[in-house]
Amino acid sequence: MSEKKIKNIFINGxxxxxxxxxxxxxHNSKTDIGGHSIFLGQIRKDEIEGKFVSAIEYTAFEELALTKMHEIREDIFSKYPLSCMHVHHSLGKINVGEICLFVFTSSKHRKPAIDACNELVERIKTELPIWGKEIFADNSYQWKENI
Structure with missing residues (x-):
């Protein structure tokens, strides 16, 4: 693994x-960048068995998640010619309509930025030990499945 510092991707709330x-x-002053790709994950008001989701409460095995995110980051930088990569994921209770994931990639050209952003989102969802508990309007809950 590289000697680069492990970045904290987590934001409370x-x-x-x-x-x-x-x-x-x-990024306005970074004039070598020609394309950005941004993914924003937002909490949906899903209806499940007649009940509506009002929030998702995120928890993580933070140390492991940050180590794994660092590995993913290094892999993505080696695979795509990116200028910048930013990943922020919420912890705690996030209400319907609020943003819980922000992934932002930049490159000289649009295609690497878009492809890297897509791969990052998929790998975050499948490889990081982050869990979401869907909280319903009646305060009951169920653990969310990442899809």
């Missing part, structure tokens, strides 16, 4: 749209 906007705006 929902990811604020202002934070997302500032992250995007910070």
């Amino acid at each position: 929902a990811i604020d749209p202002v934070f997302i906007a500032k992250s995007i705006a910070n």
